[in-house]
Amino acid sequence: MNYLTAKYLLGAAKLAQLPPDEGIEVAFAGRSNAGKSSALNTLTQQKSLARTSKTPGRTQLINVFTLDEDRRLIDLPGYGYAKVPEAMKLQWQEELSRYLQQRQCLRGLVLLMDIRHFLKDSDQDMLAWAAEVGLPVHCLLSKADKLKQGAKSKAVLQCKKAVKELHPTATVQAFSSLKREGLDQLYKILDGWYES
Numbered sequence: 001m002n003y004l005t006a007k008y009l010l011g012a013a014k015l016a017q018l019p020p021d022e023g024i025e026v027a028f029a030g031r032s033n034a035g036k037s038s039a040l041n042t043l044t045q046q047k048s049l050a051r052t053s054k055t056p057g058r059t060q061l062i063n064v065f066t067l068d069e070d071r072r073l074i075d076l077p078g079y080g081y082a083k084v085p086e087a088m089k090l091q092w093q094e095e096l097s098r099y100l101q102q103r104q105c106l107r108g109l110v111l112l113m114d115i116r117h118f119l120k121d122s123d124q125d126m127l128a129w130a131a132e133v134g135l136p137v138h139c140l141l142s143k144a145d146k147l148k149q150g151a152k153s154k155a156v157l158q159c160k161k162a163v164k165e166l167h168p169t170a171t172v173q174a175f176s177s178l179k180r181e182g183l184d185q186l187y188k189i190l191d192g193w194y195e196s
């Protein structure tokens, strides 16, 4: 698959505004600030495909990028930001769970988590929702450049163990957009989903 040709298609404020539920989608999700936009930019080698500085609390959008006629990348709104009003948080939680559980063309979810703070409550929710419907998940432990090799390996192992409890088939890897570390491993997982 060629990820370098990704193009912005639309921003959907509601699930109803998404393109028809056809073809293949892979979604990226994570808490705000987890490094999701940076990972999408690194993956597609486009500096500002997904904007890396966003205003927390603004109207949240599901951003849709096309890879080719049948394949799309989905950038789900960052969750867990403390300053967002409770009612809005709940509403987005419902939208996210509905997207994960009802979208037929969704083949996989990439879950971004800071390697130093993984599996917060909201990440656990995402994994549990995905597990309920048998949706494959690949966890990217982001900002891996922040840890030394030993601590990094330990974090990956710890995370693998904890993730298994919530989603038995989910996979985990260390990733750094800054150092472009873990990119080949990520491409392999995505190729598997897009070409299945």
Ligand code: GDP
Pocket (backbone or CB within 6 Å): 030, 031, 032, 033, 034, 035, 036, 037, 038, 039, 051, 052, 053, 054, 078, 112, 142, 143, 144, 145, 146, 175, 176, 177, 178, 179
């Ligand atoms: P998002 O809110 O999940 O889209 O997160 P961003 O991609 O905007 O990143 C949040 C912050 O983490 C920004 O200050 C980024 O520069 C930083 N960041 C993202 N990826 C990395 C990485 O691989 N290494 C380091 N050191 N910082 C990163």
